[in-house]
Amino acid sequence: MNRPVQAFLLLLSGSGLLHVSLFTDVCLRYVKPGMQPVLIVTGVLLLVLGAAEAWSCLRANARHDRADRRADDGETDTPDGLPHAHAHGHDHGHGHGHDHSSVPRVAWLLFVPALSLLVYAPPALGSYTASRDTVKVVTEQRRFEALPATSPLPMTLTQFTRRVQQDRTQAIKGRTVQMSGLVTLDEGRDSWYLTRIVISCCAADAQSVKVRIHGAPALPADTWVSVTGTWHPGGTLGTQSAPAELDAGTVEEIDRPVNGYSDSLPLVPSR
Amino acid sequence: MGKMAELAGEAGVTTAVAAPSDGASARGPIPGWLYLWCMAMAGFGVVILVGVGWLNAAAVQAWRTVCLAVTVQALPFLLLGTALSGAINAFVPERMFSRALPKRPVLAVPVAGLAGMVLPGCECASVPVANSLIGRGVTPAAAFAFLLSAPAINPVVLTATAIAFPGSPAMVLARLIASLATAAVMGWLWLWLGREEWLRPAARYTGHQTGRSRWSEFRLGFQHDFLHAGGFLVLGAMAAATFNVAVPRSVLDVFSGSPWLSVLFLAGLAVVLAVCSEADAFVAASLTGFSPLARLAFMVVGPMVDLKLIALQAGTFGRSFAVRFSTATTVVAVLCSVLIGGVLL
Numbered sequence: 137m138n139r140p141v142q143a144f145l146l147l148l149s150g151s152g153l154l155h156v157s158l159f160t161d162v163c164l165r166y167v168k169p170g171m172q173p174v175l176i177v178t179g180v181l182l183l184v185l186g187a188a189e190a191w192s193c194l195r196a197n198a199r200h201d202r203a204d205r206r207a208d209d210g211e212t213d214t215p216d217g218l219p220h221a222h223a224h225g226h227d228h229g230h231g232h233g234h235d236h237s238s239v240p241r242v243a244w245l246l247f248v249p250a251l252s253l254l255v256y257a258p259p260a261l262g263s264y265t266a267s268r269d270t271v272k273v274v275t276e277q278r279r280f281e282a283l284p285a286t287s288p289l290p291m292t293l294t295q296f297t298r299r300v301q302q303d304r305t306q307a308i309k310g311r312t313v314q315m316s317g318l319v320t321l322d323e324g325r326d327s328w329y330l331t332r333i334v335i336s337c338c339a340a341d342a343q344s345v346k347v348r349i350h351g352a353p354a355l356p357a358d359t360w361v362s363v364t365g366t367w368h369p370g371g372t373l374g375t376q377s378a379p380a381e382l383d384a385g386t387v388e389e390i391d392r393p394v395n396g397y398s399d400s401l402p403l404v405p406s407r
Numbered sequence: 408m409g410k411m412a413e414l415a416g417e418a419g420v421t422t423a424v425a426a427p428s429d430g431a432s433a434r435g436p437i438p439g440w441l442y443l444w445c446m447a448m449a450g451f452g453v454v455i456l457v458g459v460g461w462l463n464a465a466a467v468q469a470w471r472t473v474c475l476a477v478t479v480q481a482l483p484f485l486l487l488g489t490a491l492s493g494a495i496n497a498f499v500p501e502r503m504f505s506r507a508l509p510k511r512p513v514l515a516v517p518v519a520g521l522a523g524m525v526l527p528g529c530e531c532a533s534v535p536v537a538n539s540l541i542g543r544g545v546t547p548a549a550a551f552a553f554l555l556s557a558p559a560i561n562p563v564v565l566t567a568t569a570i571a572f573p574g575s576p577a578m579v580l581a582r583l584i585a586s587l588a589t590a591a592v593m594g595w596l597w598l599w600l601g602r603e604e605w606l607r608p609a610a611r612y613t614g615h616q617t618g619r620s621r622w623s624e625f626r627l628g629f630q631h632d633f634l635h636a637g638g639f640l641v642l643g644a645m646a647a648a649t650f651n652v653a654v655p656r657s658v659l660d661v662f663s664g665s666p667w668l669s670v671l672f673l674a675g676l677a678v679v680l681a682v683c684s685e686a687d688a689f690v691a692a693s694l695t696g697f698s699p700l701a702r703l704a705f706m707v708v709g710p711m712v713d714l715k716l717i718a719l720q721a722g723t724f725g726r727s728f729a730v731r732f733s734t735a736t737t738v739v740a741v742l743c744s745v746l747i748g749g750v751l752l
Contacts (some may be wrong), residue, residue, distance in 0.1 A: 142634060149637075153482070166476035171483070178483040185630055192623070242638030242722060249478045251640060257471040264465035335496075336571075336689030339476035340651055341682050 137243055139193050145246055146186030152253030153179030162253070165260035167338045168394065188397040260396060262358040263320035263343050266331040272343035272399075274298055283307045288314040292399045293332050293345040297380040300367055304374045309365055315347065315382070316362040316390060316402045319355050328354040329367055330363055330382070332399040345399050352384035362388045362402075408709045442571075450515025466652055468579065474641075474648035477715065480683055482530045489636060492539035493629030497621045498616035498658065504545050512546045516594030517551035520587050523556030528708050530558035530684050531640060535632045535717045537713035552594035555736065558684040558710040559586035568706065577751050585707045585747040589740045597734060602731035607725035631734055639722035643715025650714070654679075663696035672703040674741050684710035704744040712737050 137145075156162035157175035164172070252258070273292055280303045283289060291299075291313045299308040320329040329346040336343075350368050355361060365384040371377030391404035508515040526533060537554035541547050558564065560583050572578040592594045662672040673694065684689050687709040691702040721729035 137634070142630065145634065146630065149482075153479070156479075163479060165472065166479045171480065171649070174483045175479065178486050181486060185626070185633075188626055189630060216520055240635060240722070242642065243634040245638045245641040246634065249644075252471070252475055253479070258468050258475060261469060261472055262465075264469050323663050337683050337685060338480035340680065341687075341690045342481075365552065 138207070139189065142243075143186050143189035143193055145170075145243070145250065146189060148186075148254070149246060149250040150179045150182030150184075152305055153182065156253050156257060163259050164394055165257070165339070165399065168335065168397070171338075172381050181199075198294045227365045259358075260392065261333050261339050262318055263331065264328075264340055266318075266320045266329070266333060266344040266346065272334055272345050272357045274301070274345070277302055278306065280305060285310060288312040290401050293317060293347050293402060294399045295329065296347055296382075297345070300373065300378045300380050301319040301376050302374065306373045308371060310366065312364055312366055312385065313382070314362060314364045316360065316393070317345075317347075318392075319359045319361060320344075320346065321354055321357050321358055322348075326350075327381075330361070333397055334399050339397075345379075348379065348381040349384050349387075350381060351388045355387065355389065359398075360390050362390045410572070410626055411429050419555040464547070465608050465720055470648050470652045473481075473651045474644045477644035477657070477683075478641055481644070481715070482637070484683075485535075485636055485640055486633060488627055489632035491526075492535035493625045495539045495543060496531055496628050497625035499543065504540070508545065508549060510600055513595065515546055515549040516598070517546070517550045517587075517591045520552040520556040520590040520594065523553050523558075523590065524562070526557040526561055530713070530716050531636070531719065532670055533557040534635055534716070534723050538723045541606075545598075547601065547603075548594040548597040550598055551732070552590040555711045556590035556591055557588055559590075559707065562686050562723040563693045564688070564710070567685055568688040571692040573603040575693065575699075578703065581703050581748050581751040582706050585703065585740075585744045586710070588747060589707060589736065590741045592739050593732075593736055596739070604665075605725065605731060607723075634720060636719055637712055640715055643713075643718035645679060646688065646714040646718070647679065650679040660696060662670065663727065666700070668695050669701040670704045670741065670745060672710045673697055674706040675735065677705045678707075678713050678737065681713040681715045682709060700745065700748040703748040703752065704741055707744040708740045709739060711740055 153163075153175050155364070156166075157172050157179060163175055168185045208401040214235075215341060239298050257309070272294075272295070274297045284301075289311055293315055296308070296313060296315060317330040319331045322328055327348050330349050332345045333342050334345060335341055348368070349363060351365075352363070363382065363384050365382040365385050367373070368379065368381035368383045370379045370381065390402065395403050445599065508518055523533075526536065526643045533554050536557070537550045541552065542549040558628075565579055565583060568582055569576065662668050673691075677687065680690070687706055691705045694702055694705065697705075717729050717733050
């Protein structure tokens, strides 16, 4: 890989990172929001590094040209001085940092994520992952506060599951709740899953939280929806025998929120 | 598999074509740019015309997302690591290391292992740093102890572990001790059995040369290391994404029953999943079907051996080193976590 290509690759990687972190929220499809400022800094650093390399290439090139010209002049005037002058000019132009200029071929692979980020960013993980990955275990909660009186009551999938399976006071009984997530189909059944994919660092460690939805036709897989409804009765409410399922009243399509990779109430839609 | 593979193939072709252009580029930078643009455009044409249909299949999408996620998550840490290694090479005088570390290599190994505490990054950062340490005259055994311990015992990782396992400080302590022990044992093992010829000579790390600008030395070293390691990072991310998408997690349940198999299985899982060391505690915490001992093994092996790390090491130190070193580290890490986990957990 020669030096102009290295400069180009650095500039491309830097712009790719800035494109997904500074100008859009695309990076939230891959990493946690906390990484966004870090990615911006990384992008800027790569741009600076690429610009420095491009600048040094241009200067080396100009020097090289000048040296060539001087060498050519020298040829007509004093033939003796020629070999020395030319070799000297050449050294300065290209010998500079020679041990670093031979980046191995594997570096070409960096073009893949750089271009991918710039022009062909893959979507956030969705129902495909949710239908295959392990279900995130809902942790134990001992004390439950009284539920607010709001109706419909906005809840996360985890909160709903806890209320159904752990809250002995059965406060969730008869309440209308509102939850959001993406649609995961369950092959061969009428009901479907409202799903949240949860990541702890990047999309490689995704886990999912699911609540089964009854009584509403499923939208296409991976659609983000907001569902209101009541608990789907079964087993004994407040124990593990109660299923984390919902009888849907309304199903409304929404945009993917910025915090789409956490099981929390939706914030603004992502850019 | 997907556009990545397509582009990877294209990159291979481009390299082959661009190789002669290196000679041509002695006249100026223009031919390089031209080649690059032609290849990029041709590659895009192919991807857009042929690939779009099957590129949108759910599995391919998931593969691309995971691959890109691993790369994007690791790039800042890789940049930090390569900047540090460039700085060590250009700015830190050699005598500083000989003063800071004990003269006898046997003692230098545990000291270097403990020094790993100060590098707050994940495993991608530690490989170039260790390489530049070797270049600056640090004995390889001590540099390897640092390489192994740094991603596992730094404050960020230990805090993450404490958050992921609330109410079990023993897990944090066990992780700290088991990781340190593994790092030290591997360092001593290198002193005992290691051979210099397995290592690719780190000729580039010559330190500061008089008559050259330190800044330009720093910049060129930084840039070279970043591009070099970055390429291997992408390679490792591709491998990890393949395992991530191809192996369904339900396979886990088969192994969670037997205590011995589960330790070995989670150690193997840590290698193929290549989860960043700052996140692996959360993944370990989610593997609730497994014993704490198996989860400890997952967290001790993960930061020291995984697919992207093997790729990075193979690129930095050479293939014959990476294979031997990773195998030995896996064995030692599993033994250490069983011993220490057995006592503490």
